[in-house]
Amino acid sequence: MATRERTAGEYDCEPATTRRLESIPPGATVRHVDQLSPAELEAFLARLDGDGSADDPLEAGSVVVFTDNVRLE
Secondary structure (H helix, E strand, C coil): CCCCCCCHHHCCCCCCCCCCCCCCCCCCCEEEHHHCCHHHHHHHHHHHCCCCCCCCCCCCCCEEECCCCCCCC
16 A cells, blocks of 8 residues: 655645654654544545545554555455
8 A cells, every 4th residue: 555745845735644654753643543533534534545535533653553455266
């Protein structure tokens, strides 16, 4: 799954960014994707699509744990 980090120059306001981590920083708030509210899940998926908003309900600095979806055929 590809992620894209945008810069402030692409927005009129500070953007919401998403990036893949190799390890979780000490003290970080960690939530599994299944623990997100419907609004938080929608904002998270929008961030992954590169459509993040600075005013979404996700807490800056938190870590969301998830896996890729796999279809068994």
